[in-house]
Amino acid sequence: MTGEPAPGPRRWREAAEEALYGPEGFFVRQAPAAHFRTSVHASPLFAHAVAELLRRVDEVLGRPAELALIDYGAGRGELLTGVLAALPALPGDLASRVRAHAVERAPRPAGLDPAIGWSAEPPHRAAGLLFANEWLDDVPVDIAETDGDGVPRYVLVDGDGTEHPGGPVTGADAEWLARWWPLPPEPGRRAEIGRPRDEAWAAAVSCLDSGLAVAVDYAHTRAARPPLGTLTGYRDGREVPPVPDGDRDLTAHVALDACAAAVRPPPGHGPAVLLPQRAALRALGVRGDRPPLTLATADPAAYVRLLGRAGEAAELTDPAGLGGFTWLLQPRRAPLPPPWGVGGTDGDRPPG
Numbered sequence: 001m002t003g004e005p006a007p008g009p010r011r012w013r014e015a016a017e018e019a020l021y022g023p024e025g026f027f028v029r030q031a032p033a034a035h036f037r038t039s040v041h042a043s044p045l046f047a048h049a050v051a052e053l054l055r056r057v058d059e060v061l062g063r064p065a066e067l068a069l070i071d072y073g074a075g076r077g078e079l080l081t082g083v084l085a086a087l088p089a090l091p092g093d094l095a096s097r098v099r100a101h102a103v104e105r106a107p108r109p110a111g112l113d114p115a116i117g118w119s120a121e122p123p124h125r126a127a128g129l130l131f132a133n134e135w136l137d138d139v140p141v142d143i144a145e146t147d148g149d150g151v152p153r154y155v156l157v158d159g160d161g162t163e164h165p166g167g168p169v170t171g172a173d174a175e176w177l178a179r180w181w182p183l184p185p186e187p188g189r190r191a192e193i194g195r196p197r198d199e200a201w202a203a204a205v206s207c208l209d210s211g212l213a214v215a216v217d218y219a220h221t222r223a224a225r226p227p228l229g230t231l232t233g234y235r236d237g238r239e240v241p242p243v244p245d246g247d248r249d250l251t252a253h254v255a256l257d258a259c260a261a262a263v264r265p266p267p268g269h270g271p272a273v274l275l276p277q278r279a280a281l282r283a284l285g286v287r288g289d290r291p292p293l294t295l296a297t298a299d300p301a302a303y304v305r306l307l308g309r310a311g312e313a314a315e316l317t318d319p320a321g322l323g324g325f326t327w328l329l330q331p332r333r334a335p336l337p338p339p340w341g342v343g344g345t346d347g348d349r350p351p352g
Contacts, residue, residue: 009156009164012231013196016140019244021105026246027138028106038134039277039322040079043312047082049284050131054083054098055090056337057129057212067097068128068211072204073135074102076109080116122207130204130213136259137217137251139200142193143231144169144177150185152177161243169193180258181225190229194255198262205263210333216277219256219326226253256328263330270331273340278323281316283339288314
């Protein structure tokens, strides 16, 4: 960062907020795709799957005259661009009814399709699909660490990444820890206090009058929290130490079960579902099956094309990689689309 760092140590949430989103912050100055590879960048099949999900949401909503597609934490608009390109191949008039909108703090990139709206705040009273791919992990949170007496304390951080113990965790943060990430008394156990993410997700979902909100991220649930937390940094495609200097992404996995519970269900609001990306994408038609070898002789060009597609699908659904992401499906005044809707059994209902 070109500006002078604030004097003295600060809590991680404040330090990360400035480092990521301040005037000289990472996401304001940098293109995320230059530093880490998401599912959107891995293959156009991901955008095609989101387009298919949008089609199913459209069916559930009764094909409204205008159907919203909101990308929360849109980066440079890559996902919306890919979905809009995929829509004309789908049956019906869906492409003509979709209203795409990017929600992003960074300025609108030059050359973006003028059909895509762009703002730091979402449109309201929308009917359609809200999609947040790797957004919540970049919502800054405070870090708690258990001291020698078994007391969870805030972790403070200097501009160079040096950490110091702060005061005891109290108030709403302590209540959140007790409910969602209770720390054992062993010294050095850490937790990321996900309350700001719960609030951010609830606010995002509230912009939908009806439809489906989807969050996709590396995640964990109350039954299996990581004992030392997950805070890390990324720069130039490599994992690096977390330093709030504005030159790297700062990210931590998301307690998606807590996010789901933070949304107050309005009438007609069904239960949320958590499921791995591998299962979600397969349900939307993304499969890594190799084409039959006989096609290599009958139509070599088609074989090569389908083989490449299978490789991309395999990367997106690899449980040891991108397929290990978790999808949170949160319906809003509408049933879940198939196969997760009425009679569907795929996915887990997050605890309240």
